[in-house]
Structure formats: C-alpha cells, structure tokens
Amino acid sequence: MPKRVLTGTVVSDKTDKTVVVKVERRVKHPLYGKIIRRSKKYHAHDETNQFREGETVRIEECAPISKLKTWKVIGKVGAETPVAAA
Numbered sequence: 797m798p799k800r801v802l803t804g805t806v807v808s809d810k811t812d813k814t815v816v817v818k819v820e821r822r823v824k825h826p827l828y829g830k831i832i833r834r835s836k837k838y839h840a841h842d843e844t845n846q847f848r849e850g851e852t853v854r855i856e857e858c859a860p861i862s863k864l865k866t867w868k869v870i871g872k873v874g875a876e877t878p879v880a881a882a
Contacts, residue, residue, distance in 0.1 A: 799857040803873055806851050807837065814865060815842045817855055840867040847872065 804819035820835045839862075840855045847853055852873040860866045 801854055801856050801870065802838070802867075803852065803854050804838070806847050806849050806853055809842070809845070809847060809849050813842055813845060815840050815847050815853070815869060817853060817867070817869075819855075838867050839864040840869045841865050842869045 802817075802819045804817040806815045807818045808816040817838050817840050818835050819838060820833050822831050823834055824830070825832055838855060840853075841858070841861050847869055854870045854873055855867040856870050858866060858868045861868070
C-alpha cells in the first residue's frame with residue numbers, strides 16, 4: 797500500500813527534530829453546498845531541524861516515531877532538486 801503524502805505549512809518549529817504542519821483541505825458543506833476549508837495539524841519528523849515556520853512542505857506517512865509523530869518531512873515545496881548529470 798502506498799504511503800500518503802500531504803502538503804502543508806509549518807506552523808511551529810520549536811521542538812527538537814519536530815515540526816507541526818497545518819494541512820488544509822477544501823470540502824463541500826453537506827447541506828448548503830458551499831466550499832469550506834478544513835484544517836488539521838500533524839507532527840512531522842525533521843531530522844536536521846532545517847525547516848522553519850511559514851515554509852510549505854511535503855510530509856509522508858511513516859512508522860510511529862513517538863506518541864504524536866507518524867509523519868516525516870520529505871522536502872520543501874518549490875525547492876529545486878539537483879539533477880544528476882547523465
């Protein structure tokens with residue numbers, strides 16, 4: 797089964813090797829039909845403490861690291877990835 801990947805904004809980087817990522821999704825109201833925003837915060841593992849508050853990052857599901865952490869940060873959205881020369 798493939799791992800889930802979500803995109804969100806870092807809202808806290810105060811703890812060591814952990815960032816809190818807020819992921820927003822848009823859903824349709826069941827009765828009125830209006831599109832509304834719903835958000836949830838995930839604790840994600842950041843091994844090198846490189847991600848800062850306000851950055852948009854991608855997180856991937858992983859095995860539980862602690863009581864709250866079951867996600868790890870893959871990388872920053874929009875960051876250039878080095879291309880290997882062939």
